[in-house]
Amino acid sequence: MSNKIIEGCTFHHIALQTSDFEKSLKFYTEGLGFEVYKTFVASSGKNVALIDIGEGSYFEIFSDGEVKEDKRDYAGRYFHLALKVNDAEAAYQRAIEYGGEEMGKAPREMELPTTPPMPVVIGFIKGPDGEELEFFQLR
Numbered sequence: 001m002s003n004k005i006i007e008g009c010t011f012h013h014i015a016l017q018t019s020d021f022e023k024s025l026k027f028y029t030e031g032l033g034f035e036v037y038k039t040f041v042a043s044s045g046k047n048v049a050l051i052d053i054g055e056g057s058y059f060e061i062f063s064d065g066e067v068k069e070d071k072r073d074y075a076g077r078y079f080h081l082a083l084k085v086n087d088a089e090a091a092y093q094r095a096i097e098y099g100g101e102e103m104g105k106a107p108r109e110m111e112l113p114t115t116p117p118m119p120v121v122i123g124f125i126k127g128p129d130g131e132e133l134e135f136f137q138l139r
Contacts, residue, residue, distance in 0.1 A: 013050065013058035016131055017065030021047050023099070024061050024128045031098025032083075032091070034059060053083070066131065068135060080124065080132035088121040088137035095133065100125035107135060 003009040018024040021029045028034045034051040037058060042048050047063040059081070088107040096102060107123030119139040127133055 010103070011057055013060045014078065015060040015062060016129070017062050018077050019065050019067050019129050021049075021061065021063035025049055025051075027095075027098050027100070027128050028059060031095060031100070065129070080134050082134040082136045085135050085137050088135040090134040092123040092125060095125045095127075095135075099128060100133070101127075101130075104130070107137075109139065 005098050014026050016024070025036075028051055029036060035053045036049055038050040040048050042062070049061050051061065053059050053060045056096050058106050083091070088129075092100075092107050103124055105124035107121050109119070109121050111117040121135075121137040121139060123135045125135075
């Protein structure tokens, strides 16, 4: 399905401020298999990496962020990044091996209460800066 109002509109990227740029870069590339597409230094002086998730979607990380209190429920902020995968359990375990933090939400089968119900397997981990990642598998 394509956007009928804004022609050519698709998802391009989401950006994440990191406290340890190299640690995050390693987690997302070596751990999750994303590939560096472009790197540059922003006008703010921060290092930036635009990382290819696959299928024309990107994840962007910025260096030199500050660690602040949890803002999960703060309006206007994204609170997790969902990654569509073929095997949620394998992706979850790989993320843990590369420094992802378990948060009591290991992959589990469930049905989303859509019409008709959508059978899925989902699991959540925290990345290097506490960012939440969801592994989303359609069954």
